Amino acid sequence: xxxxxxxxxxxxxxxxxxxxxxxxxxxxxxxxxxxxxxxxxxxxxxxxxxxxxxxxxxxxxxxxxxxxxxxxxxxxxxxxxxxxxxxxxxxxxxxxxxxxxxxxxxxxxxxxxxxxxxxxxxxxxxxxxxxxxxxxxxxxxxxxxxxxxxxxxxxxxxxxxxxxxxxxxxxxxxxxxxxxxxxxxxxxxxxxxxxxxxxxxxxxxxxxxxxxxxxxxxxxxxxxxxxxxxxxxxxxxxxxxxxxxxxxxx
Amino acid sequence: xxxxxxxxxxxxxxxxxxxxxxxxxxxxxxxxxxxxxxxxxxxxxxxxxxxxxxxxxxxxxxxxxxxxxxxxxxxxxxxxxxxxxxxxxxxxxxxxxxxxxxxxxxxxxxxxxxxxxxxxxxxxxxxxxxxxxxxxxxxxxxxxxxxxxxxxxxxxxxxxxxxxxxxxxxxxxxxxxxxxxxxxxxxxxxxxxxxxxxxxxxxxxxxxxxxxxxxxxxxxxxxxxxxxxxxxxxxxxxxxxxxxxxxxxxxxxxxxxxxxxxxxxxxxxxxxxxxxxxxxxxxxxxxxxxxxxxxxxxxxxxxxxxxxxxxxxxxx
Ligand SMILES: Cc1cc2nc3c(=O)[nH]c(=O)nc-3n(C[C@H](O)[C@H](O)[C@H](O)COP(=O)(O)OP(=O)(O)OC[C@H]3O[C@@H](n4cnc5c(N)ncnc54)[C@H](O)[C@@H]3O)c2cc1C
Ligand SMILES: Cc1cc2nc3c(=O)[nH]c(=O)nc-3n(C[C@H](O)[C@H](O)[C@H](O)COP(=O)(O)OP(=O)(O)OC[C@H]3O[C@@H](n4cnc5c(N)ncnc54)[C@H](O)[C@@H]3O)c2cc1C
Numbered sequence: 235x236x237x238x239x240x241x242x243x244x245x246x247x248x249x250x251x252x253x254x255x256x257x258x259x260x261x262x263x264x265x266x267x268x269x270x271x272x273x274x275x276x277x278x279x280x281x282x283x284x285x286x287x288x289x290x291x292x293x294x295x296x297x298x299x300x301x302x303x304x305x306x307x308x309x310x311x312x313x314x315x316x317x318x319x320x321x322x323x324x325x326x327x328x329x330x331x332x333x334x335x336x337x338x339x340x341x342x343x344x345x346x347x348x349x350x351x352x353x354x355x356x357x358x359x360x361x362x363x364x365x366x367x368x369x370x371x372x373x374x375x376x377x378x379x380x381x382x383x384x385x386x387x388x389x390x391x392x393x394x395x396x397x398x399x400x401x402x403x404x405x406x407x408x409x410x411x412x413x414x415x416x417x418x419x420x421x422x423x424x425x426x427x428x429x430x431x432x433x434x435x436x437x438x439x440x441x442x443x444x445x446x447x448x449x450x451x452x453x454x455x456x457x458x459x460x461x462x463x464x465x466x467x468x469x470x471x472x473x474x475x476x477x478x479x480x481x482x483x484x
Numbered sequence: 485x486x487x488x489x490x491x492x493x494x495x496x497x498x499x500x501x502x503x504x505x506x507x508x509x510x511x512x513x514x515x516x517x518x519x520x521x522x523x524x525x526x527x528x529x530x531x532x533x534x535x536x537x538x539x540x541x542x543x544x545x546x547x548x549x550x551x552x553x554x555x556x557x558x559x560x561x562x563x564x565x566x567x568x569x570x571x572x573x574x575x576x577x578x579x580x581x582x583x584x585x586x587x588x589x590x591x592x593x594x595x596x597x598x599x600x601x602x603x604x605x606x607x608x609x610x611x612x613x614x615x616x617x618x619x620x621x622x623x624x625x626x627x628x629x630x631x632x633x634x635x636x637x638x639x640x641x642x643x644x645x646x647x648x649x650x651x652x653x654x655x656x657x658x659x660x661x662x663x664x665x666x667x668x669x670x671x672x673x674x675x676x677x678x679x680x681x682x683x684x685x686x687x688x689x690x691x692x693x694x695x696x697x698x699x700x701x702x703x704x705x706x707x708x709x710x711x712x713x714x715x716x717x718x719x720x721x722x723x724x725x726x727x728x729x730x731x732x733x734x735x736x737x738x739x740x741x742x743x744x745x746x747x748x749x750x751x752x753x754x755x756x757x758x759x760x761x762x763x764x765x766x767x768x769x770x771x772x773x774x775x776x777x778x779x780x781x782x783x784x785x786x787x788x789x790x791x792x793x794x795x796x797x798x799x800x
Binding site for chain 2: 246248261328329333352353355357358362364365367368371372373375376377379389392395396397399400401402413414447449454455456457458462466470471473476482483
């Protein structure tokens, strides 16, 4: 039975608007509501559906970060993951470093499919899945909106700028999710109780014996440029008048 | 001394308009040499178009049958090999093509990637948006390594035409994997301008209520020579196809004029239109967040307002 590895990243909830700290040293996220990256919930949901269709066996949820990330792993277990693994690493984990760590996890766990979010909504990098697939020497199918498994291949429809593209990749492979792949289920209270008894392992990233890859240095953070406050017009003629004034209509 | 390699996006016939924008980003780095790599099967025509971008030094064609369709796992080893022939920077567009491909190139080169470059502050120093554009981060790429990045197209003007770069055939001995087969691309046929390069965009949201009602916007767009876009809610509801989504997880655009019609203005949508010249919002709710960033707002029922605008522009 296929084994699936899903990554869950702890991020500021998508409904929360973050602010840059006044001294430009970072983004103030202390005390904000944290959630599983929405694309990662979609990744886990897809794995669960594969298992429910009898296409997959064990589902392992993995995150890299501090102890606080256990919360997101518990969410994943409550949604239905069988096991969870926290790779402990304080501080910055850039995509390339995250991919390196995940590769080590893959060597130990030997999954057939790795499903990840296409991007984390905090840093919006959109890199980790592609980098992992590369280091692993395996195919990638990014921005998936439909996944069909067939033997040792997956047929994946991808949301690309020009429309919908279909690839067929040989497993094992990395798949990254787009928003329309599925709608994640809601967690019910009994599931949360059950999740408490499911195994959540931790592993110190330092014990993996990896050397840190070259990394970007964050120099400063600033708020985005603000647009000037606009006007509200009363009716269509006023709107048309303003557009004419600005040279948009002849 | 910097030598920049720009990866060309194309569909086999036509060079993507973003390539000239990525070239601008390359120039801002202060490139002594700015080359464009075109990977394809029989890509001479596309290479000629790239050669006309002002400031381009050389166009390198990697013609081989495996490049007939863009597969990141196949293109990346060739680009990584090419990058190793003396380039300081490799840049691609921050489109689904570039987002898929460039991290693979970066991983092969063992370097981090700078995603969505919005400005160049130095040879290795860049600004990029994070948190759906709620913050701007200045990052520095590590010294003594190739810089791999994607350029946020809406932040860069297209480099002018009028260049006359040489076109050369290039070869790499990169080993190509065969684990990925490209099957098909389904594009919604449209005679309208491309969403990412149109100077006017008319977008609709959930309020349109059906795909039939979107014809109101198509009519207006056709009259204005505009492209049509949509919010995620409109795409999710099936009113329009996915390639029309504007926002954090759709297309980031910078038209001169943007109409947001029946769109509430969620942060994820606003991320996609921050750089638009003039934003016009039409919404029946005066408290809708879209009015916070709109240059011109009109409160009311879109089903009354849009036909009235249509009549007015038809009369002009
Ligand atoms: C300049 C800079 C400064 C940073 N500063 C900080 C900081 O101050 N504090 C801090 O905590 N982090 C910091 N980071 C790290 C950052 O939070 C991200 O973890 C990292 O850059 C990965 O980017 P991303 O999540 O946008 O990757 P993406 O490539 O967008 O992520 C795609 C997918 O990869 C998976 N994934 C990525 N990371 C993890 C993870 N850790 N665990 C599980 N799955 C994962 C998820 O499935 C995700 O959906 C910094 C990064 C950079 C580049
Ligand atoms: C991870 C993530 C990524 C996302 N990415 C994107 C993205 O890329 N792009 C995107 O757009 N969204 C994105 N979203 C979704 C976003 O949060 C909003 O849900 C979405 O933009 C809402 O679409 P809408 O404005 O059309 O719908 P609504 O928020 O429902 O707004 C409809 C608006 O129409 C108005 N209205 C109703 N009837 C009329 C009428 N007759 N006349 C005039 N006005 C009327 C209402 O007042 C309301 O303001 C993302 C969400 C998440 C969680």
